[in-house]
Amino acid sequence: MAKFFAVTIIVIAIASAIPILRHTWPEPPDISVHGHLIDEQMSETMAEAGISFLAAQFILAIFIWKFSNRPKDAKISKFPGGARGLVIAAFLLVGTEVLALGIFGTRAWASVYFTPPSADAMPVQVQAGQFAFYFRYPGPDGKFGPLHASLINESNANFFGLDQTNDQDSKDDIVTAEMAIPVNREIHLLMHAKDVGHSFYVPELRVQQDFVPGLDLSIHFTATKIGRYEIVCTQLCGLGHYNMKAYLSVLSQVDFDDWLKKQAALQ
Amino acid sequence: MHDVSAHAAQHHTPPQGFIRKHVFSLDHKVIGKQYYALALVAVFVGMVLSWIMRLHLGWTNLAIPGLHLLSKTGAPGDLMTPEYYLQLMTMHGTIMVFFVLTTAPFAAFGNFFLPIQVGAEDMPFPRFNMMSFWVTFVAFLVLISSFFVGDGPTLGGWTQYAPLNAVGAVGGPGEGLGVVLWAASIAIFCVGQLLGSLNFITTTLDLRVKGMSLMRLPLTAWAWFITSCMGLTAFAVLMPACILVILDHVAGTSFFVPSNLVINDQLQPHSGGSTLLWQHLFWFFGHPEVYIAIVPGMGIVSHVLITNMRRPLLSHRVMIGCMAAIAILSYMVYGHHMFVSGMNPFSSLAFSFPTLIITIPATIIVLLWIGSLYGSRLRINTASLFALGFISMFVAGGVSGFFLAQPSIDIMLHATYFVVGHFHMVMAVAAIFGIFAATYFWFPKMTGRMMNETLGKVHFWLSFVGTYCIFMPFHYLGIAANVRRYQAFVDEYLQPLIPVHRFITVAAIVTGVAQFIFLYNLIHSRFWGKPAPDNPWEATSLEWSTPTPPPFDNFGGKQPVVYHDPYQYGVQSSTGDYVMQASPEQVATEHEEK
Numbered sequence: 001m002a003k004f005f006a007v008t009i010i011v012i013a014i015a016s017a018i019p020i021l022r023h024t025w026p027e028p029p030d031i032s033v034h035g036h037l038i039d040e041q042m043s044e045t046m047a048e049a050g051i052s053f054l055a056a057q058f059i060l061a062i063f064i065w066k067f068s069n070r071p072k073d074a075k076i077s078k079f080p081g082g083a084r085g086l087v088i089a090a091f092l093l094v095g096t097e098v099l100a101l102g103i104f105g106t107r108a109w110a111s112v113y114f115t116p117p118s119a120d121a122m123p124v125q126v127q128a129g130q131f132a133f134y135f136r137y138p139g140p141d142g143k144f145g146p147l148h149a150s151l152i153n154e155s156n157a158n159f160f161g162l163d164q165t166n167d168q169d170s171k172d173d174i175v176t177a178e179m180a181i182p183v184n185r186e187i188h189l190l191m192h193a194k195d196v197g198h199s200f201y202v203p204e205l206r207v208q209q210d211f212v213p214g215l216d217l218s219i220h221f222t223a224t225k226i227g228r229y230e231i232v233c234t235q236l237c238g239l240g241h242y243n244m245k246a247y248l249s250v251l252s253q254v255d256f257d258d259w260l261k262k263q264a265a266l267q
Numbered sequence: 268m269h270d271v272s273a274h275a276a277q278h279h280t281p282p283q284g285f286i287r288k289h290v291f292s293l294d295h296k297v298i299g300k301q302y303y304a305l306a307l308v309a310v311f312v313g314m315v316l317s318w319i320m321r322l323h324l325g326w327t328n329l330a331i332p333g334l335h336l337l338s339k340t341g342a343p344g345d346l347m348t349p350e351y352y353l354q355l356m357t358m359h360g361t362i363m364v365f366f367v368l369t370t371a372p373f374a375a376f377g378n379f380f381l382p383i384q385v386g387a388e389d390m391p392f393p394r395f396n397m398m399s400f401w402v403t404f405v406a407f408l409v410l411i412s413s414f415f416v417g418d419g420p421t422l423g424g425w426t427q428y429a430p431l432n433a434v435g436a437v438g439g440p441g442e443g444l445g446v447v448l449w450a451a452s453i454a455i456f457c458v459g460q461l462l463g464s465l466n467f468i469t470t471t472l473d474l475r476v477k478g479m480s481l482m483r484l485p486l487t488a489w490a491w492f493i494t495s496c497m498g499l500t501a502f503a504v505l506m507p508a509c510i511l512v513i514l515d516h517v518a519g520t521s522f523f524v525p526s527n528l529v530i531n532d533q534l535q536p537h538s539g540g541s542t543l544l545w546q547h548l549f550w551f552f553g554h555p556e557v558y559i560a561i562v563p564g565m566g567i568v569s570h571v572l573i574t575n576m577r578r579p580l581l582s583h584r585v586m587i588g589c590m591a592a593i594a595i596l597s598y599m600v601y602g603h604h605m606f607v608s609g610m611n612p613f614s615s616l617a618f619s620f621p622t623l624i625i626t627i628p629a630t631i632i633v634l635l636w637i638g639s640l641y642g643s644r645l646r647i648n649t650a651s652l653f654a655l656g657f658i659s660m661f662v663a664g665g666v667s668g669f670f671l672a673q674p675s676i677d678i679m680l681h682a683t684y685f686v687v688g689h690f691h692m693v694m695a696v697a698a699i700f701g702i703f704a705a706t707y708f709w710f711p712k713m714t715g716r717m718m719n720e721t722l723g724k725v726h727f728w729l730s731f732v733g734t735y736c737i738f739m740p741f742h743y744l745g746i747a748a749n750v751r752r753y754q755a756f757v758d759e760y761l762q763p764l765i766p767v768h769r770f771i772t773v774a775a776i777v778t779g780v781a782q783f784i785f786l787y788n789l790i791h792s793r794f795w796g797k798p799a800p801d802n803p804w805e806a807t808s809l810e811w812s813t814p815t816p817p818p819f820d821n822f823g824g825k826q827p828v829v830y831h832d833p834y835q836y837g838v839q840s841s842t843g844d845y846v847m848q849a850s851p852e853q854v855a856t857e858h859e860e861k
Contacts (some may be wrong), residue, residue, distance in 0.1 A: 001649045003725070008661055016663070016739045025747040025767065027679065030761060038675050045676060056662040060637055064655060067576075072844070076454055076578050076837040077642030083582030086634040094630045098623035099675060106616060108675030113612035117468040130439075130530070148525035150534050161529070195433040195530045196438060197542060199607070199682065199762070203760070203827035208678050212400035212609040213542050214525025230758050232285035234682035234750050236424045237431065239350035239437040 002068035004100060006061040013057035017050060023202050028203040031225040031250065035206035037108035044104070112207075117220035121186040125177065127160050128191070128198035128211045131240030134159040137174040137260060144190075145170025152194060161194075174263050178248040179231060182256040186222045199235035202248055210235050223250040281819050293393035294819055297402050298400045299379030300713065306371035306405060309362050310699075311786070312411075314779050316359040321346050325765075325772035327755040341419055352754035353422035357441075358410070360425030361449065364556065365456050368695060371702045372563035373498070374403070375465055377491040378711060381467060383810040384488045386476030386827045388820045390464045390466040399466070403459035410452035413445050420523070421445035424752060426553070429523035429545035434537070437530045438728075450509040453730055456772035457506035460498050469496035478829030482583065483848065485808045485833040486573075489587050490566020493594045497555045497562070500598070505552035508545065515540070546605050554601035555594070557694045561661075562590055564701025565632060568654040570635060571704045574806045575651035576643035577844055579834035580635050589628035589635075594624045594633035606674040607681050615674040622672035629665055634656060644837075645845075649723030650804075656731045657697050663735070664692025667742060682752070685745020692738045703730070703785070710792065711799030715816040718796060722788040726781055733778025740767050805845055808833050812849040832856075 019025060030039055079086070125136040127145060138144050145167040152161035162170040181187050191200060194213035200219075201208040204227075209219045233244035251259060282288045292298060322331055330345035341351030378396070382389055390396045413420040418440040423431050427449065436443030471484070471492040484492075511522040515537075523545045530802075558632050569586060573579055580586055602610065602618030645651065667689040670676045680686065703726075710718045713832035749764050756765055804812040811831070813821055828847040838854045840846040846854050 003605070005647070005652065005655070012659075012735050016735065019743050020746075021608070025743045025764065027746050028748050038679060041673065041675050042679065045669050045673065049669045052669075053662060053666045056633060056637065060640070060655070060658060060662075063637060063640040064645065067640055067643050068647050070644045072644070074643075074644055076644060079581060079638040079641040083580075083585050083635060083638070086581065086638050087585060087631055090627055090630045090634055094627050095624075096670075098626050101669065102620050102623045105619075105675045109612070109615065110676065111672075112675070113615075116325040150531050151530040152533050152534075155532065195528055196434065197428050201677065201682070201748075201750065206678060208607050208681055210608050211521070213528055214540070215543070215609055216295060217609050228759055232750055232758055234753045236353070236422075236428065239348075239353065239422060239443075241353070242349060242755050243757055245758060248668070 004064050006065035009057050009061040009064070013054055013061075015053060020046065020050065029225075030206060031204045031223050031227065031229070032206050033222040033224060034108070035109040037111055039208045041105050041108050043102075045101055052094075089204060112219070112221075117188040117218075118186050121188040121220055122181070123188045123190060123191040124181065125160075125192065126179070126200060127194055128200070128237045128244075129159070129194040129238075130196065130235070131233070131244035132177070133179070133200070133233075133244070133246040134178045135176045135246075136160055137263070138174070139174055139264065140173030141169060143169040143171055145173055145212075147192070149194070172264075174260065174267055176263050178247045178249065180251055180256055180259045181223060182253045183226050183250050185221055185253070186220055189218060190221045190241065191217045191219070196237050197235045197245065198233050198237050200239045201232050202229055204229050205248075208234060226250050293389070293397050295378050295382050295390045295396055296713075296817065296819075296821075298396050299375050299670070301400050302370050302375035302378060302403070305365045305400075305407060306367050306375055306702075307450045307786075307789075309370070309407065311782070313359050313362040313367060314782060316362070317357045318776060318779055319347070320352060320355055320359065321775045323352055323754065323770040324756075325769040326743055329624055336624055337414070338419060347754075350422050351366070351419070353424070353752070354398055354441050354445070355419045356752065357422055357449075358414070358420050361410060363695065365453065366403075366410075366595045368698050369460065369556070370403065372567065372698055373491060373494050373559060374399070374460075376487075376567065376702075376705050376709065377467060377494075377563065378463070380709065380810055381470055381488055381491050382474065383813060383817060383821050384485050385470060385474055386479055386809050386822070386829065387470060388822070391469045391474060392462075392466050395462045395718070396466050399459045399462035401632055401725075402455055402462070406456035406459060409448055409455060412439070413448040413452075416448070417441070417444035419445060422447045426549060427512070427545075428549075429512075429537070429542040430525065430528065430537075430540070432512055432545065433521075433523040433540070434528065434530060434535060435516055436537070437533065439482050443516070443550070447513055450512040454506050454509040454513070457502040460502045461506075464495035464498040464502070467491055468499065471495075476827055476829060479809075479848075483829055485566075486569040486580075486583070486586055487563070487566040490563045490569075490590060493590050494559050494562045496616035497559050497594050497597065501555040501559065508548035508552070512545075525691045534755035543605075543608060543610060546608055546610075548602035550604045551598070553604065555597040557690070558597045560698045561693050561701075562593065564619065564657060564698045565590060565702045567656045567705045568636065570808070571650050571654040571708045571762055572639070573836065574708075574804050575646040575648065575654070576639060577646070577836045578639065578643050579832070579836060580639045582635065583834070585831070586635055587633060592628040593625060596621055596628070600625055601676075603677070604673055604706055605646035605766045606677040612674075619672055619674050622668075626665070626668065626672075633662055633665075633679070649718070649727055650704050650708035652724065652727045652731075653700050653707065656727065657700040657704060659701055659731075659800060660697040660734065663739070664689055664694070664697060668693065679748070682750060683745035683842055684741045684749045684751050687751050688738050688741025688745060691741065692734075695739065696734050700730075703727075707802065709810075710789075711803050712810055712813075712815055712817070714793050714796070715795030715799055716792050716794075717799045717803065718792040719788050722784055726784045726788065729781030729784070730778060733774055733781060736774035737778060737791055739772050740771050743767065802847075805843060807831070807845050807847045809848055812847055833856075
């Protein structure tokens, strides 16, 4: 029974590692400038976590195999180095490992959150509400008009609560249900939630940020590959949460300009 | 370090009549069993809910026969609505975290065994103790009642994020009365836990018998003591937070709702609240809660393994120190649940480092277990199998913590199935394996009868392999960016992952069915099991010095005196390779006794 248990632990440990090693269900491809930092951090962590996992399971299995059901008079011996050795090993190995992960991981985090967007980053505003995203582009004047919560009305498509009659800056604002951005251009995404908590997650962009009602946040990123991707909500927001999504089209600059012109004409 | 005079405090006369003996009992052992029974009912309810959810996730358009009986509106024609999925999910999480993972390893076993292990006749405040159970029972009824009133239970998840938890019925089904019942239930639950924690702390500090110094306490007693210290502070924060949610619903306050929210085109009548405040309050409780669930398991696994290894751990002190370190650090790490919440990104780093550092005491604990296996005479029985399974599971779930402790990686993995896999393995299943180890180990003492070992082993094998089949794939799904809390996977990039969900569903049903073997074994052995001797495992701590099952005052009117450290195994004594704590026999030991 003990030996069978030991073998089972080893088989499970190896079987658990195979899909990771073979990339059976890989992470979505990275299409961002900063994403490689996150991916490298992920690979390093995977290596360290994987080795720790396999080593611990193997040693556990080997000791179960070796030391179970021994005769009553078998001598009880002590692990070489005793508790002191293990504590020192844990501090040195795991301590160094986690500190290194923490320190190097800061680079990736800093690239997203500690650097301000560049001056020529293109601003786009996203409004999250049960259960859709809407996007706003500032139009030719480069300015967003103010939001008026009391004017938000989905039935007449005023998703942001704009007063386009009275607010000069709002007149040329372009509101869309799909997000399009030019490739290789930094985007400064201004995030606003109108009702409850939501999140903006584009796995390929290596971007995930919650919307906080009552608090306007922003993130910035640059997409490097033309294509069509999905923006999904990851913060439980109500019954339609699973279906709260929008598309993100990463276009060439020319195609983007065309797209924006068409959207402006539809306003 | 002991206070014999304090014993006068917990004396009470033998109970008379059915009500006093079995219902409103003041006896810590009966209260412990009541907690266990409550956790048992709760765990099967929670498990059936998870089956329903898993079936729906595997085959979204599948009619689940009889589901309409649970809710006509939630499952018309036995087809689950999106909101009903979320409602069941919320109830699954809440029931499991509060009424199983907190109740069974801490309140159930702690109540039964802590006073006996310190040599006391009962807890110091038996009426508080009785109240703590009945308050918890009421909390459970209040939570369950939300299935049957209004438009059902809340759908906001066990974390109940603001402002969805405070805007009222306009937020969706269950967000009105459902949330109020949820918050009321949890606030009541907190009262029960606070009363229990007070009793546990006082029992440990004041009621130890002669010779029972703190260092002579078994590791289970230490684990319950440390857990009760955490419980006292963590539940004391959650309870007012829940009351504030209720006030937002019924008193027109705006603690968690900011101004200018528009729901269904209606401007909401709230202003000035903070949504992040809830997350801070919740996770200040929530992260210690993870350890409230798992630290008793660490104590139980140590206790069960030591008995079956026939040797003490490599270091008793280091084990205690690590459990205490985890408890202290648990208050400094809670922000790792909030890396992408909109909290100041510098705070994320401040929370990330303690989270990474907490792996050091956790690693030392695992190394102490594994290192102590070396050169031992390990006995394989159902209890030790579950204890060893706990270690395997704790490691598997623990290493995924390396990822989630880092804010940069959390950008990818936050709110995905990776998180679900992580916490199910490291705190849920590991803790449940601890509960199983404790059940198979202590059942003879609790009931006077042995459990069936063959059935126990079948239960173990199905649970061990089944658990890996369910929760390891969750990690793969998370890496592939599979978002959690979705009732169906409509996004294009999630389509290739649906077969993995189906595999998990089948594994969950098989593993769940195996739990009925346990239930059968438990009930059958309770009435028809082989009569248990007083000390079937040749163990040393005080619970094995009492008759089986223990009399109402635990030691039959005699007060034990402790002569030894808790785990004197691998020695030569008149009884064999161990000497009991209460035995005056002097034996040669490897270490000098404390």
